[in-house]
Amino acid sequence: MQPALLPKERLLPFLRDLATGRRLIVPVRDERGTRFGALPDEAGAALVLDVVNTDESPKEAVFPQWEPLFDLRDLGVAPEVEPVAPEVQPWLLFGVRPCDCRALVLLAQLFEADTPDPYHSIRRRAGIIVALTCVQSSPTCFCTWMGVPLDRPEGADILLTPLDDAYLVEALTEQGQKQLAAAAGHLQEADDKHLQAKQAALEALRAAQPAPPFDASDEASLHSLAEVVMPEEQEPFWQAIARACIGCGVCTLGCPTCTCFDVNDDGIGEHAERYRCWDSCQFKFYALEASGHDPRPEQWERQRNRIGHKLSFSVDRFGQLTCVGCGRCVRQCPVNIDIREAIRHLATAASRAKTP
Amino acid sequence: MEETQQQLRETAKRLLAEGQVNLVIGWREGTMRGRVQPAFLTQPDEAQQLVWSPLCNLNLAKYVRGLPPRAAVVVKGCDLRAVQVLLREHQLKREDLYCIGVACPGMVDVSRLDELTDDQLRSQPADELLDPHCLMCEANIPDGADVILGEVPRRQPAAQDPTLAPLLARAPEQRLGHFVQAWERCLRCSACIKSCPLCYCTTCFAEQIKPQWVPRRVRIQENQMFQLGRAMHLAGRCVGCGDCQRACPVNLPLRALNARIAADIAELFGRWEPTDEELPTFLRYEQDDTEAAIEGAVKAGPR
Numbered sequence: 001m002q003p004a005l006l007p008k009e010r011l012l013p014f015l016r017d018l019a020t021g022r023r024l025i026v027p028v029r030d031e032r033g034t035r036f037g038a039l040p041d042e043a044g045a046a047l048v049l050d051v052v053n054t055d056e057s058p059k060e061a062v063f064p065q066w067e068p069l070f071d072l073r074d075l076g077v078a079p080e081v082e083p084v085a086p087e088v089q090p091w092l093l094f095g096v097r098p099c100d101c102r103a104l105v106l107l108a109q110l111f112e113a114d115t116p117d118p119y120h121s122i123r124r125r126a127g128i129i130v131a132l133t134c135v136q137s138s139p140t141c142f143c144t145w146m147g148v149p150l151d152r153p154e155g156a157d158i159l160l161t162p163l164d165d166a167y168l169v170e171a172l173t174e175q176g177q178k179q180l181a182a183a184a185g186h187l188q189e190a191d192d193k194h195l196q197a198k199q200a201a202l203e204a205l206r207a208a209q210p211a212p213p214f215d216a217s218d219e220a221s222l223h224s225l226a227e228v229v230m231p232e233e234q235e236p237f238w239q240a241i242a243r244a245c246i247g248c249g250v251c252t253l254g255c256p257t258c259t260c261f262d263v264n265d266d267g268i269g270e271h272a273e274r275y276r277c278w279d280s281c282q283f284k285f286y287a288l289e290a291s292g293h294d295p296r297p298e299q300w301e302r303q304r305n306r307i308g309h310k311l312s313f314s315v316d317r318f319g320q321l322t323c324v325g326c327g328r329c330v331r332q333c334p335v336n337i338d339i340r341e342a343i344r345h346l347a348t349a350a351s352r353a354k355t356p
Numbered sequence: 357m358e359e360t361q362q363q364l365r366e367t368a369k370r371l372l373a374e375g376q377v378n379l380v381i382g383w384r385e386g387t388m389r390g391r392v393q394p395a396f397l398t399q400p401d402e403a404q405q406l407v408w409s410p411l412c413n414l415n416l417a418k419y420v421r422g423l424p425p426r427a428a429v430v431v432k433g434c435d436l437r438a439v440q441v442l443l444r445e446h447q448l449k450r451e452d453l454y455c456i457g458v459a460c461p462g463m464v465d466v467s468r469l470d471e472l473t474d475d476q477l478r479s480q481p482a483d484e485l486l487d488p489h490c491l492m493c494e495a496n497i498p499d500g501a502d503v504i505l506g507e508v509p510r511r512q513p514a515a516q517d518p519t520l521a522p523l524l525a526r527a528p529e530q531r532l533g534h535f536v537q538a539w540e541r542c543l544r545c546s547a548c549i550k551s552c553p554l555c556y557c558t559t560c561f562a563e564q565i566k567p568q569w570v571p572r573r574v575r576i577q578e579n580q581m582f583q584l585g586r587a588m589h590l591a592g593r594c595v596g597c598g599d600c601q602r603a604c605p606v607n608l609p610l611r612a613l614n615a616r617i618a619a620d621i622a623e624l625f626g627r628w629e630p631t632d633e634e635l636p637t638f639l640r641y642e643q644d645d646t647e648a649a650i651e652g653a654v655k656a657g658p659r
Contacts, residue, residue, distance in 0.1 A: 032541045032606040055605065065543070066574045139388055244394040246418065248547035250605050266571045277572045283546070285563055334551045334603035335414065336386040336393035 003195060004180075004187035006160070006167040012039075012047070015130075017183035018158075019092040022128065025061060027054045027095040036061065036093065049162075052138040053097045053326050057256035061093055062107060062123045066277035069119070069263070075272055084273075088123050092179075094130040094160075099143040099324040101131050101153035103256030106314075106322050108155070110259050113318075128179055131156035131172075135201045137209065140327030142340055144209040147216030148324055150202050161198045168194050213347035222315050224350040229304065229312035237345055242303035244335040249280030251329035251337070252306060257322045260286070281305050307342050357480055360458055360506030361408035364430065367456055367503060369403035371428050377454050379423065381416050382406040382430040390469040390477060394419065406430070408506075410481045413463040415597040417553035421447050428454035433495035434597035438553035440500065440630030441593055445639075447556060457501025461508040462490035466602065480508070488518045489598030489611060500631065519612045520619075535583075535613065541606045542579040544572070548610055549586055551603035554593050561585055587613045592621040592628055592637030624648055 006014055015024060027048040028037045034048050035056035048054065071082040096104070104124075111120035131153040134141075144150070153159060157176030161168040168190055171177035180187075215221040228234060252258040262279035265272055279286055282302050288294045296302050310323035323339065330338050368380045384395035384405040392411050396419075397403060408430075416429050417438035431439060436455060443450055461480040464472060465487045476485060483491070490496075496511040498504060523531055549555045549562065561569045562582050570581050587610075594614045601611045622628075624646050625637045634640060 031538070066572070243396050244419070246547075246550040248550040248603065249545045250547050250603070253543055253545050254605060262572060264568075264572050266568075266573065275573055277574060280545070283563065284559070285565055330388065332605050334547055334599070336388070336391045338387040341387065 003190045004169045005163075005190040005194060006169050006187055008162070008165055008167065010186045011167065012043075014183050014186040015092075015094055017186065018130070018179060019094075020182045022090045022092040025058070025091055025093045027051070032056075036095075049095070049132075052134055052136060052141060053099060053328070055254070055328070055332070057103065057254065057326065057328065058093055058096055058100050059103065059107060059256050061091060061127060062104065062120055063111075063259065063278075066275055067119060068273050068275045070274040072265070072267065072272040072274065073270060075267065075270055079272075086119055086122055088126045090126045090128075092128045092130060095132045096129055096153070096156065097132060097134055097326070098148050098150050098153040099141075099146075099326040100256050101129065101156045102143075102146075102148050102324045103326070104129065105155040106257045106320070106324070107259060109318060109320075128158070128175060129156045130158040130160060130176075133159060133161035133198065133202070135162055135205060137205060138327065140330045141325060142210070142327060142343075143325035144206060145212040145214075145216065145340075145343065146321050146323055146325040150205065151199070161201070163194060163197050163201075166194075168198050213344045214350065216321060219319070221350075222319070222321065224354055225346055226312035226315035228346050228349040228353060229308040234346075234349065235300075237349075238304040239300045241337065241342055241345075242300035245282070245299045245303050245337055246335060247282045247284065247299050247302065248334060249282040250332045250334065251339075252280040252282055253278055254328040254332050256326055256328070257310070257324060258306075262286075281309075303337070307339055310339070311343065311346065357408050357410070357461070357478065357506070361406065363505045364408050364456065364458060365403045365406050367505065368397065368406055368428065368430075369400045371454060371456075372397065372403065373400040377426050377428040379427040380406075380430070380456075381419050381427065382456075383408070383412040383414065383416075386411075390466055390472075408458055409478055410462065410464040410485075411466065411477055412458075413466065413487060413598065413602060415551075415553045415595075415599045417442065418551065418599070420453055421556055423448075423452070425449075425452035426454060427452070428456055430456045430458060431498050431501055432458055432460040433493060433498050434460075434489075434595050435553070436498035436501055437495050437595040437630055438597065441554055441595065441636070442556075444630050444636060455498065455501040455503075457498035457504040459498070459504055459506040459508045460490075460493075460496045462486040462493065462496065462511065487598055489596055489601070492517055492596060492615065517615055519609070520615050523609075523612055523616075535609065536576065536580065538608050539579040539583050540576050542574070542583060542608060543606055544574050544579065544582060545605060547603040547605060548600035548608070551599040552590070553597065553599070554590060554595070555586070561589075583608070583613075587617055590614060591617050592625065594618055 025036050026039055027034060028046040029048045033055035034051050035054050036058045040046050068084040071084055073080040108124055111117040157173045159170045159172055169187060171180050214225055260279045260281060261276040263276045265274050267273055287296050296305055311321060314320055314322040371377045372380060380397045382395050383392040385407055386393045390411060392407055395405055415435050415438055417435045420429050420439060442448055464481045464485050491514045493511050494513050549560055571578050604610060621637055628637045
């Protein structure tokens, strides 16, 4: 499909038509901050287009904070176990930034690898993602370091790019193209100069980013970064950067690519429920084993684990970084622990390791 | 504040150089606008990193337990109050800690960071820019520190609590509704607990597995249990520093609850100061203690 134009004032009616038959989820602002949620009123007053990325990531769309897995009845030696299938209404997520688009792809990669996770699969398949191009960045953004593509966000079905008084609308997948038909009445023709305006905006954005400390597009560079996370000589660095860590877990719960969950049973009398809920590698009981052994008893080891997961273990397993540079962990850390400092340090250590 | 910052650096440098302490905990420049980060300094040269600005809201008392003697910590009034509560609860020995006091003019309200100019982030803040916690501060001068740097007027708490007043104007059931609505959005991360200088249980009731007091499901039932448990464990101990409120990623009204409980405790059991001879309210029992809370619950009947 040819790119089209959407006058800015028609955004809301466009989205409503686009989401026909689907639950519309958009960036909103309320007492809790900015996040993805339903539009609370007709006028769309709470719709947030002025922040680069929301305080809370969109991962709840495919990975809710908690969800029941099984119902258990006749508790005893042989309880009756009934799986609980998630009831999922088809959804359309609008306003997803390129960093979060990649995050959703990485979640799918993890949940669908080896044995697919049905709870994730059902949710993910029910969704359409409408990405929103970033034409500005916030001081904590570093997606360009992580190699996040800005002009064609991964996993998105439709892309909107804000130009002067209109959005450039591009279908990125077949499903996106089909969905656009429902809202075609709002669209006008776009031409080359609109595409050029998008490219110019992206060029300006890229130019304004701090220079990346390593080259995420170079496989060798990724692996040499991955290799410097665990060696013993880095321990003093991890101890120093995590010295102030209070172990609150905000960095992981807010992270769009953190996927850890805990499985719990809870019930009274004859009925119980097995559910899963987000967990955090920063928490004390996260890695504690039944024997009493904890493989990561110190907080610095838990921080190394978190950052190592983003920059090293995922490179070993999937050949990819799993940090998308959204900056939420930086922004929300109560004691200002900054993953960018770790990245800079590791990149320097990696380049030093390379030079004989 | 710049002059005090200079004195702070010199004091820290001297303490480290003379070997009086082997660690200084203070604040240094953060990695983003409007933020400082805790600094753990062991070398005299590093003292240059220390900053003193209206952004130094982080209560450093959360780092003083379990340190090898002898360490120094930079304390505002509320940091020192937290240290004093820890002392009364036998969590450390006074002689193991050197308290570098800084007379505090109040911290700026960082939730309004975007409105503040760079200049306002460096200089003594006007009252209208203050964090609500600081407006109600009763101890801006860290009396009892080993040294007190800087000079600012002794602060009187505002006549009306800016967070509580609008809430108290509502009917009691509406007040409950206000909190219940807020607790709905609690993420149960634990930032409120872990950022608190006075939450130091080896195992928090909220993270305990056997028995599991609070199931980890994130529903209003569990969230309410978690939030009320947290607040009640601080009853009569909370120093009102505001670290929990600022750490909360979903802006729960933690301060309102803390402040109200503090006021109730003071009214029912008398005000307790960490410098008082007697034990903290929570650790003390007297025959004629009021049963007002229980009586109130009986009168209100089951909900």
